[in-house]
Amino acid sequence: LVLQWLPGLPKRLLGAPPPHRLPLLTNLWLLCCKEPLHLLLQHLAHSHGDLFSLRLGCRSLIVVSNATLAREVLLRQGRTFGGRQRMVTTDIISRGGQNIAFGDYGTGWRVHRKIVHAALYESAHGSRDMERIVCCEAGQLCSSLTKVAKSGEPIELSDMIGRAVTNVVCTIVFSAAYGEHDPELADILAYNRGIIRSVARHAAVDAFPWLRLFPLPGLRELRCCVATRDALLNRKLQQHVESLDPESPRDLMDRLLISQIKQDQGKGSTPNTYLSNDRLLMTTADIFGAGLETTATTLSWLFAFLLHHPEVQQRIQMELDEKVGRERDPRWEDHSRLPQLEAALCEVLRIRPVAPLLVPHVAMRDTIVGGYSIPCGTQVIVNMWAVHHDERQWENPEVFDPGRFLDVDGELSVKKPWSYFPFGAGPRICLGEVLARHELFIFSAWLLHRFRLIPVPNQPLPSLVGEVGVVLRPPAFSLLLRLRTS
Numbered sequence: 001l002v003l004q005w006l007p008g009l010p011k012r013l014l015g016a017p018p019p020h021r022l023p024l025l026t027n028l029w030l031l032c033c034k035e036p037l038h039l040l041l042q043h044l045a046h047s048h049g050d051l052f053s054l055r056l057g058c059r060s061l062i063v064v065s066n067a068t069l070a071r072e073v074l075l076r077q078g079r080t081f082g083g084r085q086r087m088v089t090t091d092i093i094s095r096g097g098q099n100i101a102f103g104d105y106g107t108g109w110r111v112h113r114k115i116v117h118a119a120l121y122e123s124a125h126g127s128r129d130m131e132r133i134v135c136c137e138a139g140q141l142c143s144s145l146t147k148v149a150k151s152g153e154p155i156e157l158s159d160m161i162g163r164a165v166t167n168v169v170c171t172i173v174f175s176a177a178y179g180e181h182d183p184e185l186a187d188i189l190a191y192n193r194g195i196i197r198s199v200a201r202h203a204a205v206d207a208f209p210w211l212r213l214f215p216l217p218g219l220r221e222l223r224c225c226v227a228t229r230d231a232l233l234n235r236k237l238q239q240h241v242e243s244l245d246p247e248s249p250r251d252l253m254d255r256l257l258i259s260q261i262k263q264d265q266g267k268g269s270t271p272n273t274y275l276s277n278d279r280l281l282m283t284t285a286d287i288f289g290a291g292l293e294t295t296a297t298t299l300s301w302l303f304a305f306l307l308h309h310p311e312v313q314q315r316i317q318m319e320l321d322e323k324v325g326r327e328r329d330p331r332w333e334d335h336s337r338l339p340q341l342e343a344a345l346c347e348v349l350r351i352r353p354v355a356p357l358l359v360p361h362v363a364m365r366d367t368i369v370g371g372y373s374i375p376c377g378t379q380v381i382v383n384m385w386a387v388h389h390d391e392r393q394w395e396n397p398e399v400f401d402p403g404r405f406l407d408v409d410g411e412l413s414v415k416k417p418w419s420y421f422p423f424g425a426g427p428r429i430c431l432g433e434v435l436a437r438h439e440l441f442i443f444s445a446w447l448l449h450r451f452r453l454i455p456v457p458n459q460p461l462p463s464l465v466g467e468v469g470v471v472l473r474p475p476a477f478s479l480l481l482r483l484r485t486s
């Protein structure tokens, strides 16, 4: 790739009357740079300011790196910046943006997001049913792990957690939960991994869409995995259509089908807002994809940090013993009485956000941010990593310190600072936040209540340097589990 840096541009056009353009750097080298993009952009912000622009292949983009500007882009001008970049990979995944994550903000998208949001949380019947589904999986996970703990063998938790989280999502989306060795579960895990791997590998095709003319092996893998995913979802959808009882929906798929039937009966839908079969299928794929990697990876980060900070693990366990006791398992309603665990979860989402650059936004009309003019179509990257590690906002931002989320009485601080938004903010905030918070709390509470996590002797502690893919994940690591008695 061509390395082209335009020297001599003013760092910022200070003093010029706004609105004005930002210094534009042509930065193809970003694509072949070894440093993770969120860190590279953080370093560029140190030399070029909290708002700078880049040209990456065919695209120009701006990067925002402080809390005030992030608030402006995500909240104050959330609709203006509610677009998404059309990319080769996301077009394949979402049939040209027909899902929630990769579709542009607009009337149709808003209606669909509302339908999916309602269906998602009704399928879990408010938090009661969501709690039941997650606790059921947590129970199964703990029984499998008890056998491992008794064997005394080291274990890589990420596979088992991945399976548990997949079962939660499968139950909510199409009422299926799988046993450990079920071939359908293995298929789901394999195609999802394949999609994630090839999306991460294709930054270059996304910057240069004409590269698609060449038969790239990764795109073949992506198309193949997406075809497997769609075949499975189509099969499930067909079964749902055949057995649907509109009076008693069983899951998200049933609820989406019912919304579709209502629209068919002419209750005010337009071609733009109609929940077509394509949209319905892509939406379930979306919930599926977004629901797996993110939650499982955050739990892996938590366990990695707890191995480095046994004192934090001990504090969480003492609190669990005191507030929940040893006679029963933790419940969602305990979460407000377990500030040590909640604070550790908050801190993990700050220090290792799984989506450090969110999902890039696009300006849907000409606008002004921080005194600079941003033309319609510009891609906007909010560097959440830079904001979560901003020394102007956080004391010792590189240190894992759950205490920063506790007040003087040891209670969880009610008000979170604006420099903290692990789920994004505004109209494109994460659709699954409530579900994710239930899963993070219940899985971690059950595991830490039952087991002590111990590093494997004579092995280095897990690396805390993230590997960048579609999400920021810790490198694979093993640990030992000890059953806790009291």
Ligand code: HEM
Residues within 6 Å of the ligand: 100, 101, 102, 286, 287, 288, 290, 291, 292, 294, 295, 298, 349, 354, 355, 358, 359, 360, 422, 423, 424, 425, 427, 428, 429, 430, 431, 432, 433, 435, 436
């Ligand atoms: C989008 C974080 C779990 C569904 C996002 C975004 C972030 C995020 C940062 C991008 C916001 C933006 O574009 O500005 C997380 C984290 C999770 C998590 C940290 C867990 C720890 C989930 C789960 C689901 C989900 C469990 C589904 C059930 C989605 C969807 C979007 C999204 C559909 C796209 C929203 C849109 O484009 O409007 N999430 N997420 N997420 N998330 Fe999550």
Ligand code: PLO
Residues within 6 Å of the ligand: 093, 101, 192, 195, 196, 199, 229, 285, 286, 288, 289, 290, 293, 294, 354, 355, 358, 359, 470, 471
């Ligand atoms: C995961 C593979 C799926 O087949 C398609 C899919 C849809 C939504 C994406 C998700 C993938 C990866 C994780 C993403 C999510 C939307 C938000 C989430 C990008 C590509 C975040 C915040 O990381």
